[in-house]
Amino acid sequence: MIQSNITSWETKGDIGILSISNGKENYLTEPDFLDLDLFKKWISDEKIKGLIIRGLGRNFSAGADIENLKKLAEDKTNLSGKMNKGKEILNFIEDLTIPVVASINGVCFGGGLEIALACHMRIASERALFAFPETNHGLIPGLGGNYRLTQLLGKRAYEFILTADMVCAAEAKKLGFVEYISETKDTFHFAMQKMISMVSDRSLEIIQSAMKAINNSNNSNREEALKLETELFCNLAVNVKFHQKE
């Protein structure tokens, strides 16, 4: 297991698990919640086929610790640097060419929700709670959450962000930013099963090809997007044919 800032990560079989661990609420003390270089190295070294992000204990993450954020804000350049690093981490997670699933227990607020939104799929426990409380504190989500939620919900995102209202898992699913509510008490186990159904018996190459193409689907240039898909397809097809000959 590797420790970095308030996170740790480990590999179980082909699947990587990133755990947020910072007291009971898993506060994100600082926006750059892990060492990106270390994390990148681990992802490529371990050749994992999927990544699950969870909060250790009863909560995913309650987001930023407001008192600490106020302290950080005293030095504007420093804060802005840290925010950019946080964004870089989430962009990296979102662009990963393996599926990334958030396994969400308890509270998932602010920065915690921003991490969850950077994942490709969100699985929540029945009793999970979601909110962007930033506007209550004179702020807005700062790690790409406005953008990502609007991508998922369209204009319905405005109300959720501006009211700062808390919603339960069922409401989050209905709104459309939670894909599954765990059918068992053990959300992490359910997320693991879901991940296994997607990546077991698939080579890393197939997974990466599929995810590259899917990640590219928001490319508004459809000709380019379709070209990439065909190229990825052909690269795999050549191998399939060679294997059949052998």
Added chain:
Amino acid sequence: MFKVLNWHIEDKVGYLEINNPPSNPMDSAFFEEFYWWRTEIVEKEDIGSIIIHGKGRHFSSGAVLDDLLGIIARSYHDTNDIKKISEFLNKNSQIFFSLKDLKIPVIAAIRGVCLGSALELALCADYIICGEKAVLGLPETTFGLIPGCTGTYVLPRVVGKALATEIILSGKTFSPIEAFEWEIIQKIVPSKQVLNKAVEVAKKLSANFSPELKII
């Protein structure tokens, strides 16, 4: 006019039937004829809508793998250049997607199996109507490939990244009920009524057609 495709017009509705029963596989002849139909024929006709369907009990089992892999392997052997092969094959995707450039609604009427490239073709239509017993899926990753005919681009735009990732990576088939819940298809009807209901939909849509329907 064609071998694998039947094209006829009745009452301003154009019917494109995949005629290679029982499972109506999409072989190289299909792709050639489809290309010809799309580029040379369909836009010259006086029609208000198009229905794509399969002859007999099935829509289509999708691309014929041996045909496709054969073409790719042969040209790879000749040219050793993936980019060239890919340029050639990319025509199939572009032509599927170009259903979205037509000014009239396209309805996919699905009975029985609709797998792989066949589902990709249906996803490029504007409205999908399914028989109760239809079987849908993108099984490509279960045999070492990925969807290669618009699926990885269109499906995430229709159902979102999360569900598209799951459908594509798991490769599992799914039912019309699931597809309806995910908003991949728009209507489920008893299998025997698929074509009749598709005609009703086609006429209604062509009467009140808005180009926004084409946007995904």
